Amino acid sequence: MAKAIFFMALAGIVYVYIGYPLLLMAWRKTGRRPVRKNYCEPSVSLVMAMHNEQNTAERKLRNCFELDYPSTKLQFIVSLDAPTDDTEALVRNYAGERVEIHYSPVHRGKAEALNSGVAMATGEIVVFADARQQFDKQAIRELVANFADPSVGAVSGELVLLDEQGQESSDAVGLYWRYEKGLRAMESDIHSVPGATGAIYAIRRELFVPLPKDTILDDVVTPMRIVLAKMRVIFDAAARAYEVVSEKHSSEYERKTRTLEGNYQLFAKLPQLLLPWRNPIFVQLISHKLGRLLVPYCLVALFISNVFLLSGLYLVFFVGQVLWYVLAGIGWLISTRDSDVLSAATAGQQPVERTICETSSEN
Amino acid sequence: MRNKFRKLALLPYTFVLMNWAAVVGLYYFAHGSVGIWGPTRVRQA
Numbered sequence: 001m002a003k004a005i006f007f008m009a010l011a012g013i014v015y016v017y018i019g020y021p022l023l024l025m026a027w028r029k030t031g032r033r034p035v036r037k038n039y040c041e042p043s044v045s046l047v048m049a050m051h052n053e054q055n056t057a058e059r060k061l062r063n064c065f066e067l068d069y070p071s072t073k074l075q076f077i078v079s080l081d082a083p084t085d086d087t088e089a090l091v092r093n094y095a096g097e098r099v100e101i102h103y104s105p106v107h108r109g110k111a112e113a114l115n116s117g118v119a120m121a122t123g124e125i126v127v128f129a130d131a132r133q134q135f136d137k138q139a140i141r142e143l144v145a146n147f148a149d150p151s152v153g154a155v156s157g158e159l160v161l162l163d164e165q166g167q168e169s170s171d172a173v174g175l176y177w178r179y180e181k182g183l184r185a186m187e188s189d190i191h192s193v194p195g196a197t198g199a200i201y202a203i204r205r206e207l208f209v210p211l212p213k214d215t216i217l218d219d220v221v222t223p224m225r226i227v228l229a230k231m232r233v234i235f236d237a238a239a240r241a242y243e244v245v246s247e248k249h250s251s252e253y254e255r256k257t258r259t260l261e262g263n264y265q266l267f268a269k270l271p272q273l274l275l276p277w278r279n280p281i282f283v284q285l286i287s288h289k290l291g292r293l294l295v296p297y298c299l300v301a302l303f304i305s306n307v308f309l310l311s312g313l314y315l316v317f318f319v320g321q322v323l324w325y326v327l328a329g330i331g332w333l334i335s336t337r338d339s340d341v342l343s344a345a346t347a348g349q350q351p352v353e354r355t356i357c358e359t360s361s362e363n
Numbered sequence: 364m365r366n367k368f369r370k371l372a373l374l375p376y377t378f379v380l381m382n383w384a385a386v387v388g389l390y391y392f393a394h395g396s397v398g399i400w401g402p403t404r405v406r407q408a
Binding site for chain 1: 372
């Protein structure tokens with residue numbers, strides 16, 4: 001019994017992190033579907049939902065004005081969701097200039113704010129962005145070029161995580177994110193990615209369906225609805241947004257918690273995703289999203305079953321597991337110490353209020 | 364050397380943390396989500 005549990009748990013973990021990427025590599029070799037990209041200039045509406053973004057709103061708007069795209073074809077919409085800081089005043093400085101504002105005096109949540117923003121959109125293509133990340137100048141042009149292919153319904157750009165020196169992050173979170181983007185690139189080549197990057201993604205406006213107000217991951221629900229409508233959701237690494245990642249693992253943990261909570265909600269709200277004859281990327285979704293939700297329980301099962309198998313190679317494996325978790329504990333201590341140092345370094349600076357979850361989800 | 368060990372330790376820590384997040388995510392989901400900008404998701408950083 002213990003052996004069966006041990007091998008089932010091990011197989012689950014190995015499949016999710018190693019087997020699935022290998023499967024994608026093989027699949028891509030035989031079933032690659034290139035996107036016919038063409039640099040045209042359709043009208044675009046860039047929609048940003050904001051709550052309390054006084055530290056990022058102005059910088060984001062300036063970044064928007066610097067984008068390389070004809071200004072007559074680019075509409076900026078900021079949907080303000082009852083901000084309680086100076087966000088409204090900052091954004092209103094740009095009202096009428098080129099920014100259209102939807103203001104809600106009632107706090108309704110991001111999904112409702114996005115619904116209101118898209119309702120004002122007139123562009124053929126709607127681009128979604130968060131306040132914290134900066135777009136590359138060519139980002140819009142690269143995103144919309146993919147819509148020349150009629151099979152494409154949505155395009156996710158690439159979020160590049162930078163460290164405080166402005167280099168692509170090479171810490172554990174950065175490595176994880178690069179692994180994630182590798183998977184997305186392969187999934188995109190085969191058919192579609194099971195979710196976009198909230199910091200930068202675009203859809204055909206006619207494909208937008210208003211989000212339920214309690215939606216946690218708009219950047220997964222909207223793309224998956226498009227996949228269910230038999231259109232492709234692709235990933236284009238040429239369309240880039242940049243974000244400086246937090247040194248604090250706790251921030252990443254909060255973000256990941258929200259993402260995974262959102263994945264549970266996704267399966268509850270769109271159960272048809274679990275039907276292989278309805279979902280064209282059933283294998284990808286199960287392997288990538290559902291698999292990640294099940295791995296923690298496989299890890300527990302692996303450890304406990306290994307306790308009952310302490311001989312020969314099983315013992316070696318058990319020692320390896322113990323060492324892994326001891327290292328994780330040391331990592332926790334290091335991370336806690338780093339956070340304390342960071343807090344001490346920033347002590348005395350003006351406190352910054354921010355929503356932990358306004359950042360794109362790393363789906 | 365010290366930096367390498369730091370990276371070596373942060374890798375399993377991040378792995379465990381991200382997996383723990385899936386368990387906590389299930390807890391939040393089961394107990395009712397507060398939404399992206401709900402009050403419990405706003406912290407002083």
